[in-house]
Each structure stands twice: as structure tokens, then as C-alpha cells.
Amino acid sequence: MIERRRLVALIVVWTLPSVLFLATAAFVYTKFRIPPPDRLDDADRTAVMATLRAAMMGSSVPCTVDRPVEDTLAVTVWSKGRAVARIDGHGTSVGAATQDAAQKLAGYAPVTTMPVEDREAARLQVDVITGSAPLGGIERYAVPGIAEMLAINPGVEGIGAVIKGTEVVLLPNELVTAKVLAAKRPSNALPDFAMGIDLARIGSLLQTRAQATSPIASAELFRFRTDTFVERPVAMRPGPPIQLYRGNPTPPPLSGKTLREAALSGGRFLVAHLAPNGRYIYEHELSTGQQTDPIRSSNYSMPRHAGTTYFLAELYRITKEEWLREPIERAFHHLAELLATGKCGSRLPDGTEIDCVLDRNEQIAHLGSTALAVVALAEYQRATGDATYLPIATKFSSFLLYMQRADGSFRHLYDPKNQKPDDKSELLYYSGEASLALARMYVVTKDERYATAANKGLRWLVHWYDFFMGGFFYGEEHWTCIAAEAAWPTANDPEYKTFCHGYGAFLRAQQPVPGEHPDQDDFAGAYNVTSFVPPYNTPAGSRTEAMISSYLLGKHHGTPDPQVRAQIVAAMQYALGQQIRPENDFNVVGPGLGGMPGSPIDRNVRIDFVQHVCSAMIRASEWIDEP
């Protein structure tokens, strides 16, 4: 008897916890899961759009699409990048809800009074609500912070409430535009890192939309998913409406040609954002059209000015597109203007003239600004053969040599007033950028001093990791690998190749593959440590620039890494999907074509986002079609 009881107790001890955990997991998963939509096919989407388009143009076409909808079908009318109308149709089928929306659209004055050509050019977006689930409600039982910070799948899910018997909804793209998806900053140590929805603001937006008098409590809110599609641009009609996922259509297929076109499109974006004074419009918020002032704004980065100009010079070297040359010279002229202030120039005891880049409001010179300026100037000379800027580049390079220590490392900050380098501060990127600058200077001058210094810099960077824990991780080494390839063949140490291939393997662990996170397949190819937070788009460019160099370095050594090649292809495919092009510019205010938003849920474009991604694109375009 006792033996039996012991056996039962043993079985219970080993199985009961698992049963408890599994049952809990199954219950919670089922309660919060919204199945992905069973999407409308081309014919159904075309039929829905025909009805809505007819209503917009003052005629009538019945809709008989007999597909399920969860009460609401939302219609957004986009004109010149702005939402001029948002109408909800209700019904038990897609056809019925479309008819209801069409009827409301036909009587909606802000649309019907638009000039005919504007109405024709406007693009209709349709969101068919296909499923819903509670918004939160488990905060008390889950690990604190999880349910609050990660309450909805951003850009894919919307939030709604039933107010006075009617369903009122905020669409996934509306939540993105309202900037309520990343409203909390969980760590003081990472001030730029924001996540978590702003429930109070969402409640307030829904209250306004429903014209309700009392505030909407968080408990009344629900999440929903949609099957979203948008009308084609006028030039691409007729044709079935374009399916969207997280606001983006399916990316174009990857090839050398598409990458080249995308890179040139990025170049056009930057040229359109270069002011007459040679400074870039640093940021452009696509959802509002708001742009930084290139004359008065203090929000500017000289390393990014130099880096962006470097990309334009690189684009010119590879494509020889003449429209690039004048803007490049204009941006360089701005650098020359800054030099003319003479704030940074001096003469070393041995008589060598040095100079560095110092912006108008800066007192301390950053090594990276000067290094990237040299990279850009050398790239211009490589592209054009024009040595106009060589004297400036030489002074800058002398500064870089002066800032290098005997062991190959660099000092990163310099006080021009007291002519004193800072031996303590260590900043990201600068050592790699300086090594690259020196390697590029060797290419245009064949001066051995530059090759030796670049090699010393690289050796220091690669051997910095020679300690036990250093074998487990890599820092931000993308400039190191770009420099390692640029320094070939004078710096031909196979350790550089091994280091860069290892860096590639380290990065691949952060790169999801299609199917790994089924709801987040649009993130495949990007770099992110978790699928719960949308990836930033820039690393898909900057890290790919490094991987292209790593791959080429492998080729130079006769051992190209096919995994690095696949990594580049995946990242470029992701980036192509994120770039603004005619198919997805319906909600872009201002000249946004070719722009690269900050992330799938951040519509802000900064010049360096475009620079890094498009630099990777144009470099990859040169060999990506090779077997």
C-alpha cells in the first residue's frame, strides 16, 4: 500500500507541475491569439475597390464579395500623403460592409468636393477586420512589464472599442502615425529605447473618433487584425489592389538591377534633401512632411554629413550618373567652408599641417568627422580622378596620423583650442573609420605611410578581442571589416578575414529567416534580437556594408563564405521592402521616394539611414547576380 502511494506521489510530483504549466500556457495562448487573416484574393480585392472607387467618383457599383468580416471594414482616402477621410462600413460580410462604406463615402463632403483630378489620384486603403482578442488583462498574473510593454503586435494589430453599440477602431497604421506604440522608456540607461503602448492617449483618440463624452477605460479596449490593401498609384492602374503587411507591400525581387535602382532612388532622395548651402535636411518625418531646417537647426551631425557625401561619391563612382556630381561638390564645399574658419587647423612641431572637421557649434573635434570626410574626399577622387580636394584630404589624414598611438589605437577627441588630444575618451566606430580613411588615402596617393598606419589600426582593432571573454562577442565592428577589405592587398593578414567571417556568424544569430516567426516574416533578413520589437532599418544597411567587405575579403583570400553571401541577400531583400517606392508612398508627405524610414513602425527618415542602406545596395548590385 505504502509502495503504491509512493509510486502515485512520485508520478504526481513529476507530472503535475508540467500539466499545470501546459494547461496555463494553452489557456492564455488561446485567449490572446488572433489567427492571421485568410486574405482576400485578387478578384475579391478588385471587386471591393471597384465599389469604393465608384462611390468616390459619384457612381455606384454593387459589391457581392461573400467573405467573412468581423463587423467592420475601414476605408482610408489618401491624398498627397495625407488621410483626408476615414470611414467605417459595418456588415456581416465583406460585400455588405463595403456597400455600407461606399454609401457613406458617396455622401462625405470632404471627399466629394475634392477636384476630380485629386479624387482620381487619391488612393484608397481598405482594412477588413478579420479577428479580435482582448487587449491585456493579465498584467497581474504575468511577469511585470511584459503585458504592458508588449501588449500588441505593432503595425499589424489595431485597437478598438464598442461605444454606444458601435465598433470604433484605430487602424494599425493610425497607431503608428499617432506614435502611441513606443511611448514608454523602460530603462534610463537607454534613453533612445522606447516601447509599450500609450493606453491613455489611445483611449482619448477613440473617444474623439466616437464623439463620446466620457473617457474610454482600458478594460473596454480590444485588439484586432486586418487584411489590408491599397489602391495602386494612378500610373500603375488598372490592376488588383496591393496587399499590405505592416503597411508595406511585398518587396520587389532581389537582383543587381533592382538594387541599383533602389540605390539611385536613395541618391535622389538625398539630393532632394540637400540645401543650397551644402547642408542636408537632416531628418524628414514622412507621415507629417515635417523636415529639419538645414540652415538654422542645431540638430546636425558632421560625421553623418561626411558619411552621406561619401555614399553619394561612391554612387557616382559606380553609376557615373552626372546629376550626382554637383550635389557632391556642394556638400564638399560646405566642408571647405567649415575649414575656412580655421578653428581646427594647426602646424605640428615637425612642420606638418593638420586640420580637422569641426562644426560651427563644436569646441571639441571628433575623429570620426574627419575620418569620414577623408573617406568621402578619397572616394570622390577615385570616382572622378579630380584631385581638387587632395590638399584638404592630406591635412585631414595628417591629423588622423597624429591622433594614432604607437600601438595602432586612436585617440578619439581633440581640443583644437589647446591643441590637445584626449587620451581617455573611447567612442564607438571612430577607430574603424580612421583605419578606413587611411586605407582609402593609400589607394589615391600610394603613400606607404597610410598603408602602414591603416594596417596598424586594423591589427589593434582585431587583437583587442584577445582575451577569454572576447571570444564570445563582437562590438560594432562594421567599419573594421570595411577597412580590412579596403586595405587589401597591402594588409593581407588572414586573421582579418577570419575575424570578419566570425563577425558575420555573430550577426547571423540576430537575423531571423523566413518562417522563424510566422507573424513577423516581414522582419526576415533584418537584424534584431527579439521578434517582439521591430528592428531598426539602418543595421540592415550598415552591417551589410561590413558583410559585403567580409565576403569580398574572403574572395580575395580564395575562401568566400557562402553563408555571408546568403546573409547579404537576406538583408538586402528586407531593405528593399522597407524603402519608399511608388507602391508604398501613399502615406508619405513630401519628397519621400527612395527614403529609408527608421523602422517598420517609425516613419522618420534621417540621412544616414539612407546612406548605409543604399551604400550596401549599390555595392551588392555589382556582384549579386553572379552565381
Added chain:
Amino acid sequence: MGRGSKAKSSKPRPRPASLPVATVHPVRADRRRWIYAGLDVLFAVVQAILIWKVVPNRLPSASVHLWTLPICTLALGLGMIRGGNQGWWIGVVAGSVALFSTVLLIVRIVISAAFLSGVYGAFGKAAAMTAMISVALLIELVALLPIVQVKYLLTRAGRRAFGISS
């Protein structure tokens, strides 16, 4: 025959007529009692520092839940030091509450994982690894000590060390 002098007896033990009553027997010295007491105090201090400095929580319910762990571990240690019938009961109750609290913490991790899988369609390798490391750390830093200690307290040797017989 002294209790526990043989692991197993061939003769059936006479059944008591009613439920056993805890009776106090002479305490037998057992070093494990003091080793456990030392470990309890050490773990309670480490847990308290972790909750106070490393993973402080602003939510009262979560904070109360977390603080049950060092408090119960400390109570477990105090029970070991006190000894006797009261010390034994304090140890068993505190150890059991610490274990129950740990199971609840693991349930919270499971709920969070299931919630994220529901909302995002998958949990992902990094998140799964983080969750598993969290559970492993919980078991190592919180559950292991009460498990072996409660087991010890329920054995004959443990009872004897506290002068208890049933």
C-alpha cells in the same frame, strides 16, 4: 529498539489508535541544521540584494510576491536556529511557502510566454532562452534550498535534530 536504528523492520509496526501526536524527544546533534541555517541566511541576503538593487519592481503586487522569497528563506533559517517543535514548524511552513511562491513565479513566466506567443505568433529562440534561464536561476537561487531542506525536516534525522517524533 531505538527509532531509526534500522532502515527497515521485518515486523509490522503496531498501528496507533489515533493520529500521531508530535512529541518532544531529546535533541540529537546534527551539523546539517546549522549548515542549512547558514545557507538560508546567506541566500536570503543575496535574494534581498537582488530584489532591492538588481531587479526592483515598481508594482506592489509583484514586489510583495518577490519579497516573499527572501523573507521565507530567512524564516526558514530562523526556524533552523531556533530548533525544537516551533523551529521545526516554522521551517516546514516557511520552506513550503517559498516553494509555492517559486512555482507561482514560474507560472507567471509561463503566462507571459504564452501571452507573447499569442500576440506575436511565436516566442522565438532568444525569448525562450531568456525564459528558460530565468526558470533555471529561480530553481537554483530560490527553490533548491527549500526543497532539500523541507525534505530534510520531514525525514527521521531531521525530526530527531529538532527533538520531534511522530
